[in-house]
Amino acid sequence: MARIDLKSLAHSYFPDPKGDEDYALRRMEHVWEDGGAYALLGPSGCGKTTLLNIISGLLTPSEGQVLFDGKDVTRLAPEERNIAQVFQFPVIYDTMTVYENLAFPLRNRGVDSKRVDERVREIAGMLDLTGKLKQKARGLGADEKQTISLGRGLVRDDVSAILFDEPLTVIDPHLKWVLRRKLKEIHNKLRPTMVYVTHDQVEALTFADKVVVMYGGKVVQLGTPQELFENPAHTFVGYFIGSPGMNIMPCNIDAGAAWIDGKRIALSDRHMEAVSKASGQIELGIRPEFLRIETDSGSEGDNGIEVNIVKVEDLGQYKIATTRFGSSEMKVKVSEDQQITGQSGILRFAPEWTKLYADSQLVA
Amino acid sequence: MNKITNNKAWFLVLPVFFIVAISAIIPLMTVVNYSVQDIFDPQTRFFVGADWFRQVLEDSRLHDALIRQIIYTGSVLFIEIPLGIGIALTLPRKGWGVSACMVLLALPLLIPWNVVGTIWQIFGRADIGLGGYALNMIGMDYNYSQNPMDAWVTVLVMDVWHWTSLIVLLCYAGLRSIPDAYYQAAKIDGASNWAVFRFIQLPKMQSVLVIGVLLRFMDSFMIYTEPFVLTGGGPGTATTFLSQFLVTIAVGQFDLGPAAAFSLIYFLIILLVCWVFYTVVMNAGKREEQ
Numbered sequence: 037m038a039r040i041d042l043k044s045l046a047h048s049y050f051p052d053p054k055g056d057e058d059y060a061l062r063r064m065e066h067v068w069e070d071g072g073a074y075a076l077l078g079p080s081g082c083g084k085t086t087l088l089n090i091i092s093g094l095l096t097p098s099e100g101q102v103l104f105d106g107k108d109v110t111r112l113a114p115e116e117r118n119i120a121q122v123f124q125f126p127v128i129y130d131t132m133t134v135y136e137n138l139a140f141p142l143r144n145r146g147v148d149s150k151r152v153d154e155r156v157r158e159i160a161g162m163l164d165l166t167g168k169l170k171q172k173a174r175g176l177g178a179d180e181k182q183t184i185s186l187g188r189g190l191v192r193d194d195v196s197a198i199l200f201d202e203p204l205t206v207i208d209p210h211l212k213w214v215l216r217r218k219l220k221e222i223h224n225k226l227r228p229t230m231v232y233v234t235h236d237q238v239e240a241l242t243f244a245d246k247v248v249v250m251y252g253g254k255v256v257q258l259g260t261p262q263e264l265f266e267n268p269a270h271t272f273v274g275y276f277i278g279s280p281g282m283n284i285m286p287c288n289i290d291a292g293a294a295w296i297d298g299k300r301i302a303l304s305d306r307h308m309e310a311v312s313k314a315s316g317q318i319e320l321g322i323r324p325e326f327l328r329i330e331t332d333s334g335s336e337g338d339n340g341i342e343v344n345i346v347k348v349e350d351l352g353q354y355k356i357a358t359t360r361f362g363s364s365e366m367k368v369k370v371s372e373d374q375q376i377t378g379q380s381g382i383l384r385f386a387p388e389w390t391k392l393y394a395d396s397q398l399v400a
Numbered sequence: 401m402n403k404i405t406n407n408k409a410w411f412l413v414l415p416v417f418f419i420v421a422i423s424a425i426i427p428l429m430t431v432v433n434y435s436v437q438d439i440f441d442p443q444t445r446f447f448v449g450a451d452w453f454r455q456v457l458e459d460s461r462l463h464d465a466l467i468r469q470i471i472y473t474g475s476v477l478f479i480e481i482p483l484g485i486g487i488a489l490t491l492p493r494k495g496w497g498v499s500a501c502m503v504l505l506a507l508p509l510l511i512p513w514n515v516v517g518t519i520w521q522i523f524g525r526a527d528i529g530l531g532g533y534a535l536n537m538i539g540m541d542y543n544y545s546q547n548p549m550d551a552w553v554t555v556l557v558m559d560v561w562h563w564t565s566l567i568v569l570l571c572y573a574g575l576r577s578i579p580d581a582y583y584q585a586a587k588i589d590g591a592s593n594w595a596v597f598r599f600i601q602l603p604k605m606q607s608v609l610v611i612g613v614l615l616r617f618m619d620s621f622m623i624y625t626e627p628f629v630l631t632g633g634g635p636g637t638a639t640t641f642l643s644q645f646l647v648t649i650a651v652g653q654f655d656l657g658p659a660a661a662f663s664l665i666y667f668l669i670i671l672l673v674c675w676v677f678y679t680v681v682m683n684a685g686k687r688e689e690q
Contacts, residue, residue: 094584114588127585129599140599144590188589 038105038196038229040068040091045100047086053098060086062254063099068246070105071227073220075244077234079276083253084233085201091231092199093117104196121199122189125206126181128173134160135169138187145192159187162218178206186215190222197229204239216243237277249273265323266389271396274321280356283366284321284393294320294392297362302338304387310400311392319393324369326389329357331381340382348376359383434660452661462662464637465645469621472641476559476620481613483560484567485605489597491572505565513562517629520558524630544631548638551631555639558626563616570612574605610681614674621670642666 047061056062061083068074076084089095091102093114101110109117120141129137138156147155160166163183168176173184182203189198200219204212220243223230234240240247241261249257249264249272256270257263268274274282287294287301289311294301301320303311311318329345336342343359343366355370359381366383370376392400435452439445456462491501511519524544526532535542544554578600586596624643627633633640633648640648646666650659 092588094587114584115590119588121585121588123581123585125579125581127579127581130603131599140591141589144592144595185585188585 039070040066040197040229040231041101041103041106042066042068042091043101043103045090045097045102047083047090047095047097047099059253061090061097062252064255066248066255066258068229068231070229073223073230073232073243073245075232075234075240075247076250077237077240077247077276078250079235082250084235084250087250088121088199088201088231088233091197092119092121094121118194118196119199120189120192120195120197122185122201122203124202126178126185128176128181128184130172130174132173133169134165134171134173134176134184137173137184138165138169138191141188141192155191155193159191162190162222163187163215179208179211182206183215186219193226195228197231200230200232202233202235204234212239219243237279241277249276251276267398268321268391269398271319271321271393274323274391278323278325280324280367280369282321282323282391283327284319285364285366287318287320289318289392294318294390296320296341297364299341299361301341301385301390302387303390303392307390307392307400311394314392314394314399316395319396321391321393322366322385322389324356324367326386327366327368328384328386329359329368329370329374329376329381330384331376331378334382336382337384339387340384342380343383344380345376345378431660431663434656435664438657448657452657453665456658456662456665459658461637462645465640465642468638468640469642472556472623473617473620475556476563477613477616479556479560480564480567480616481609484564484612485571485609487564487568488571488575488605489601491568493576502569505568507565508562509565509569511562513625514629516558516562517626520554520561520626521630524554546635548635551635551639555627555630558630559620559623562626563619566615567609567612570608571605574608575601578604606681610678614677617673617677618670621673 042064044063044065045061046059046063048059050058053059076087078084086095090097093109093112093116096111101108103109104117114121129140132140135156138159139152142152142155156169157166160169163186165180165183165187168180173181176184186203189200189203204215207215216239219230219232222228232240232243234243241264245260246258247261247264248255249270251270251272257268257273259267259269264273264277268277268282271282271284274284285296287296289295289303289308292308293303294307329343330340331345334340341361343361346358346360346365348358348370349356350372352372354372355374355376357368357370357376359366359368361383368383391398436447436449437445438448438451492498508516523529524532524542526536526543532542532544541547542550544550582600583596586600591599622643623641624647627639627641628644631639633644646659646662649655649662
């Protein structure tokens with residue numbers, strides 16, 4: 037178990053990178069705590085697997101350093117780094133039994149056979165593989181094969197970190213849920229440092245203590261699931277986390293308010309002070325959860341605007357109303373008991389949850 | 401449920417039946433016909449039962465040829481399979497080197513068999529051949545047309561040169577089908593190079609290797625053209641393998657009865673060995689799964 041330091045780390049697949057766009061991973065500086073469960077979350081191609089492979093040593097970064105507990109491991113091969121990694125698709129040794137598969141990483145390191153047996157049985161017990169230990173791995177289904185791969189990642193208890201590269205992609209939904217809980221359980225019990233790559237926000241938010249959101253080769257935010265939800269540091273986080281994502285609209289700032297398509301939304305002094313120092317394209321963002329819609333023909337007031345209601349989707353536990361004013365569209369999460377009648381209503385903004393972004397970065 | 405029976409479908413099988421009959425069954429039956437009769441001319445023929453078989457089986461020349469053949473085929477497999485696997489493992493996995501290696505490897509496979517024989521016949525000659533001359537220059541008394549050992553080695557080396565590429569290409573195809581993640585996982589699991597070979601590469605090559613071994617067994621067991629051109633079976637009978645022996649009986653001495661009996665035995669040996677090998681390998685695979 038180790039703390040992972042990424043020191044001014046950057047990587048480019050080109051031998052001679054020119055501009056920022058040549059970098060698969062932009063320069064970053066991070067400290068990941070010992071015993072933490074981190075999820076690397078982002079869309080395909082955002083550099084999360086690149087980052088994982090740099091940590092595991094399958095890739096040597098073009099710039100910067102990786103430290104495990106303060107020790108520089110940047111140039112070390114994976115087997116010298118003392119890590120475990122689970123891949124997207126099952127990797128099993130066909131000719132071996134399930135037991136031998138699980139024992140393989142231990143035996144390669146000369147662990148004595150009593151200890152091997154102990155560990156293999158413990159991990160097999162956690163992953164419900166006990167009954168299959170004597171079977172050849174070849175004949176098993178994809179789910180079971182991937183479970184074995186997971187087991188091989190977990191079987192060593194002396195690793196610096198366990199890395200997961202979208203490990204549950206091939207698993208069916210129900211088992212996915214079960215395995216995710218098992219992983220969480222194992223993490224709570226043994227506290228290994230875990231890094232989990234995924235593009236599925238539900239997976240990231242349920243698994244991790246801290247989520248690292250990546251976008252375009254950069255870490256745009258590192259925080260707890262709650263921080264990501266309440267205080268997205270980047271418009272991408274707002275949009276990517278949450279279902280539906282944050283409403284984000286370009287706006288003008290004037291006379292203590294934000295103006296969107298000629299409509300006025302009053303801002304607090306805190307907003308005004310921060311935005312006066314910012315430059316670039318200003319956008320206003322608010323989560324659908326923090327908007328309210330009133331259909332009983334009240335007046336706009338200071339923090340409300342009149343909108344057309346385009347459609348209402350009933351998702352069982354709540355409703356999503358899509359509203360429009362001018363060319364802007366906003367989604368609102370409405371509780372199940374609120375009746376929405378008519379074509380128009382007043383959209384009310386909660387000032388404390390209204391966020392302002394300059395060039396996609398949070399300012400207030 | 402009423403099942404509709406329509407036997408017209410059988411007509412669709414007829415073309416295949418005719419082709420197989422003409423290409424395999426009828427010629428084979430002709431051989432069977434020859435093997436049980438003593439034929440002098442179309443009108444004079446005697447049924448001799450198993451006489452020819454008995455005669456052939458007791459023929460010591462055949463025993464010698466069979467032993468030679470077994471040693472030869474054994475050596476071919478023993479050299480070509482490990483060598484082919486070894487070369488396949490060292491081939492580049494990407495870049496321009498891949499195509500270059502593929503072309504170089506495929507070249508020997510594209511050369512007609514009697515041309516291969518001729519190439520080596522000239523190459524090995526002590527007077528004008530590059531190989532033979534060079535060997536004599538460095539002080540080896542090499543002459544494949546007089547020394548049986550030299551003849552043997554030359555025929556073997558020629559086969560290795562000609563056919564190892566086949567094993568290499570098959571193994572390479574098998575190796576290429578292994579996803580990178582396997583190698584990465586093995587690295588992280590701390591596997592040695594030997595363990596990677598034993599537990600990842602070899603299992604993935606197993607099915608192509610079965611095909612490779614079968615092909616090389618059958619081909620080398622039936623080898624005729626190359627030694628015929630290179631050594632003509634000599635010196636003496638040192639490189640006279642089964643096919644060549646058969647041709648000597650059938651064409652040289654025109655003993656069609658014994659030749660036919662011998663052909664059938666020859667055919668059965670190959671069939672039997674292939675079947676046993678295939679069944680054993682496949683059953684081993686199945687047993688593992690249970």
